[in-house]
Amino acid sequence: MVAVGGGSTIDAVKASGFLAGIRWVTVPTVASTDAPTSALAVVYTEDGAFEEYRFFPRNPDLVLVDSQIVANAPAAFLAAGVGDALATWLEARATAASNSLTMAGGLPTLTGTALARLSWDILWENALPALDAVRDHLVTPAVEKVIEANTLLSGLGFESGGLAAAHAIHNGLTAAPQTHGLAHGQKVNIGSLTQLVLEGAPTGDIRDFIEFTTRVGLPTTLTEIGLTVENTHELELVANAATATGETIHAMPFEVRPADVISALKSIERFSRRVREEAGLPAPKPYVAAH
Ligand SMILES: [Zn+2]
Structure with missing residues (x-):
């Protein structure tokens, strides 16, 4: 097939x-x-x-990408892929720290973790020029590198490096109908940002992540995924789903309870707005799910 x-x-x-x-x-x-x-x-x-x-017991026999076809697609698709692939390193790093099982069922390998890190480094360097090129449907070396990071390195990185909070929070967000219609990578980006908050990551790192992913065109506030801090019921559904038994959030090197997820999710709204304002980036525009 x-x-x-x-x-x-x-x-x-x-x-x-x-x-x-x-x-x-x-x-x-x-x-x-x-x-x-x-x-x-x-x-x-x-x-x-x-x-x-x-x-499944096997990966695809072949992954064939025509870079020009990818460059002809709307840039928003590539931006979503950047969101999915940036999470790979944050999650592999957490899985390695806790020595939890990966998606492939074994312990994380140094190779998987290194590929996840390589994906992050390539994107940090090339995502913005690649997105600009793709807006004009151009294939440049930056575009080729981002395609490899989004498709291959992220795939190998998460399978052999492990998933953690970011994808669990993505999965949780799908419990809120307001987020339907958003791309996988857009919701994953909210998951990555929330994971950084849960980790108590250095404020400078969180700030850099907000600035960079806003420039990529990814959501960094609840507003942009159709939610607000007042949506207590939805945020409870999200947090309960994200921390369900078997979810990859339990690969974090510390215990994460639903209340922690709610606080972290709510906290990104005000902090992202501040960071964006200070960086001269646009204020978030509300997302309204299409029905
Ligand atoms: Zn993903």
């Missing part, structure tokens, strides 16, 4: 190929997730809420 398209299409083909006993290859037409490389599919309910990770 040949999966041609974005993350959901590719995951659907992988799952179908597995059920049918047919091997699969992936041909991503956007670099918006690391789904093309991985050996799992994310399964959602019909309403769009996270249901489960479905694991």
Whole structure:
């Protein structure tokens, strides 16, 4: 089976190929997730809420990317992929610190963790010029590097380096209907930022992350994912789902309770607004989910 398209299409083909006993290859037409490389599919309910990770015994036999096709797609897809791939290092670092199991089922390897770090470094250096090039549908060396980071390094990095709070919070966010319609990488970025807050990361690091990912075009406030600090009911649903038994948030090197997630999520609204204002970046625009 040949999966041609974005993350959901590719995951659907992988799952179908597995059920049918047919091997699969992936041909991503956007670099918006690391789904093309991985050996799992994310399964959602019909309403769009996270249901489960479905694991397969093998990765795709081939991942084939035509960079010009990726450059012809709207830049927002590439930006979402940057959000997904930046999380890879933050989560692999946490998984290594706690010596938790990875998505591939073993302990993190130095190789997986190093690839996650490489993905982060490449993106920090190349994401902004790559996005500018793609806005004009140009393929440059920066675009090629970002495609590799988003698709290959992030995929290998999370499978062999591990997932932690960022993706668990992404999964939790799918419990709030307000966030439906946002790309995976957009919600993951909120997860990454929330993870940094939960870690008590140096304020300078959190500030840099907000500035950089805002420039990439990723959400860094609740406002931009359709929520506010007043949405107590939704934030409780999010926090409960993010800390459910078996969620990757338990790979963090410390215990994370639902109340911690709620406080961290709420705290990013005011802090991000401050950082953006001080950096001369635009104030967040509210996201309204399409129905
Ligand atoms: Zn992801």
